[in-house]
Amino acid sequence: MNFALKIVSLLAFVSDAAPSIDEHRQDFATYDANKDGFIDPSEVRALYDGIKSWDLSAYFVAVDANENGLIDLDEFLAANEKHDSGDLDIKDY
DSSP states (O other), X not given: OOHHHHHHHHHSOSSSSXXXXXXXXXXXXXXXXXXXXXXXXXXXXXXXXXOOHHHHHHHHHHHOTTOSSOEEHHHHHHHHHHHHHTOOOGGGO
């Protein structure tokens, strides 16, 4: 599994039930290291040191809906909803 897919997999806790919005909010807070309300590529890279640039770019293309180079909470929650329902596949990006 490539790093981008691992990131999306790690966005949700492993369980039989879909994670709650509160759990996704907690995940967002973990990624948002500087607490500015956005996840930027450097914050993802800090958590996944060996991530390839292509995988990181694919993740941001898939999740960053407004294409500003940052992932806000709404984009993060939308991506998790798509992931939980099986509608988000990083390989498509």
